[in-house]
Amino acid sequence: MSVWSTSRDEGFTNACPVCGNRLIGDSEKGEQVCPTCGYVTLAPADSGPEWKAMDLEEKNKRVRVGAPTTLALHDYGLTTEIGRTMRDSHGKYLDPAMRATVEKMRKWQSRSRTINSEERGLSNVLSRISELCDALNLPDNVAETAAQIYRVSAKKKVAKSKSILGMTAATVYLACRKCGVSRTLKEVARASGMEKGSVARYFRLVLKEVEKEYVPPPSVEKYISKLVNVAKIDSRVEHLALTLSRKTSDSRISSGKAPAGLAAAYVYLSSVMVGAHLPQREVAEFAEVTEVTVRNRCREILDNYVIRQEFMQSK
DNA sequence: ATGGTTTTTACTGCGTC
DNA sequence: GACGCGGTAAAAACCAT
Numbered sequence: 001m002s003v004w005s006t007s008r009d010e011g012f013t014n015a016c017p018v019c020g021n022r023l024i025g026d027s028e029k030g031e032q033v034c035p036t037c038g039y040v041t042l043a044p045a046d047s048g049p050e051w052k053a054m055d056l057e058e059k060n061k062r063v064r065v066g067a068p069t070t071l072a073l074h075d076y077g078l079t080t081e082i083g084r085t086m087r088d089s090h091g092k093y094l095d096p097a098m099r100a101t102v103e104k105m106r107k108w109q110s111r112s113r114t115i116n117s118e119e120r121g122l123s124n125v126l127s128r129i130s131e132l133c134d135a136l137n138l139p140d141n142v143a144e145t146a147a148q149i150y151r152v153s154a155k156k157k158v159a160k161s162k163s164i165l166g167m168t169a170a171t172v173y174l175a176c177r178k179c180g181v182s183r184t185l186k187e188v189a190r191a192s193g194m195e196k197g198s199v200a201r202y203f204r205l206v207l208k209e210v211e212k213e214y215v216p217p218p219s220v221e222k223y224i225s226k227l228v229n230v231a232k233i234d235s236r237v238e239h240l241a242l243t244l245s246r247k248t249s250d251s252r253i254s255s256g257k258a259p260a261g262l263a264a265a266y267v268y269l270s271s272v273m274v275g276a277h278l279p280q281r282e283v284a285e286f287a288e289v290t291e292v293t294v295r296n297r298c299r300e301i302l303d304n305y306v307i308r309q310e311f312m313q314s315k
Numbered sequence: 316a317t318g319g320t321t322t323t324t325a326c327t328g329c330g331t332c
Numbered sequence: 333g334a335c336g337c338g339g340t341a342a343a344a345a346c347c348a349t
Contacts, residue, residue, distance in 0.1 A: 257322095279336065290324080292323070293322060
């Protein structure tokens with residue numbers, strides 16, 4: 001980052017952005033080469049008009065749409081280019097094979113540079129977002145939503161100098177909630193390899209800055225369906241759990257309680273009533289809560305409602 | 316930061332197979 | 333004995349203030 005944002009004056013004593021080693025080379029020509037990885041940079045001060053003009057032409061041919069060329073070209077006054085001199089860092093001419101290689105590199109370099117750094121960063125994050133969505137087996141619409149959220153937060157500068165990992169996890173989690181897909185913060189955190197707490201922090205940030213109003217977590221019903229799916233439970237159990245949940249939707253029971261725990265309780269109760277009788281242990285495990293929580297929710301449901309036979313018949 | 320609420324951890328006792 | 337279940341106290345996590 002510092003490499004890209006330093007001013008022209010001090011930009012020449014920098015470390016290689018690829019491997020971190022100190023760059024060496026001809027500052028008069030404006031070229032600097034990394035002795036280790038071969039990274040070459042050309043200072044904007046030395047970017048002569050001839051190749052600049054060529055680049056503009058090339059750009060106009062290749063790029064159909066995008067930011068104004070001046071903006072895209074100049075990278076805020078800092079640009080990276082592989083020189084055309086075909087000499088190595090000691091001024092010696094390169095052999096033909098090396099010339100070809102460098103020529104190829106230069107071509108790619110110039111192509112990739114036609115996209116400005118902001119867009120490059122954006123596409124990087126967007127691909128990370130879709131990776132995370134893949135890992136979580138999320139449907140396309142969630143990935144789309146996540147991408148949209150990130151675009152907005154990038155535009156609003158919320159993502160500025162924030163961890164890419166944190167932002168991707170937060171946007172994906174928010175997208176899940178917006179789409180009503182039941183993925184817990186825990187699951188998203190696990191898939192992204194982050195601490196739950198830090199994902200939560202980023203999530204709150206994105207929620208506050210990008211999504212003006214509060215997005216409620218998925219309903220208990222959603223959790224029930226998910227739980228039944230992942231645990232491959234009889235659909236009769238699901239049906240009963242859902243009716244049970246609807247008939248007893250009550251602030252006394254649900255307010256302030258983790259939906260996953262409630263869902264587990266409904267599924268457990270239903271499994272007993274239907275005769276499948278899953279162990280609490282299993283239901284709790286699939287719902288990612290503890291047995292204690294399942295018991296507590298069960299007790300509260302049974303304390304507040306008399307569950308009559310009708311529920312079982314009305315399947 | 317704090318206090319209230321919820322969840323988890325860890326442990327115990329009970330009945331049944 | 334092992335297993336499933338119910339309960340409890342205390343720690344930890346969470347959330348609004």
